[in-house]
Amino acid sequence: MTLSVHDFEIRQRLLRAIDRRDPWEAKDLIDWLKGHYPERFRESEQLSLAAADFADEIAREVADDPAFPKIVDNLLAISAALREQPRN
Numbered sequence: 001m002t003l004s005v006h007d008f009e010i011r012q013r014l015l016r017a018i019d020r021r022d023p024w025e026a027k028d029l030i031d032w033l034k035g036h037y038p039e040r041f042r043e044s045e046q047l048s049l050a051a052a053d054f055a056d057e058i059a060r061e062v063a064d065d066p067a068f069p070k071i072v073d074n075l076l077a078i079s080a081a082l083r084e085q086p087r088n
Helices: 005-020 026-036 047-062 069-084
Strands: none
Touching (some): 005 026, 005 047, 026 047, 047 069
16 A cells, blocks of 8 residues: 555654554544544544544554554554444
């Protein structure tokens, strides 16, 4: 998968942000995405699924990096929580 510069920037900023305050909750990720990238993560009924997919992607990308084991676990927990949320 080739990332655009914008997608790479989103991932790097999120990793820095989540590393500052671990663990995050699902709401923290949603709020961060809406606050930093509203054009990409618009308010919709699919926002939780998009955020869950995003968390899974990042967790897979850094899974083998020894600097991020807690962040990977946190992102996977967030993804699971977002997928369990009831849909409107």
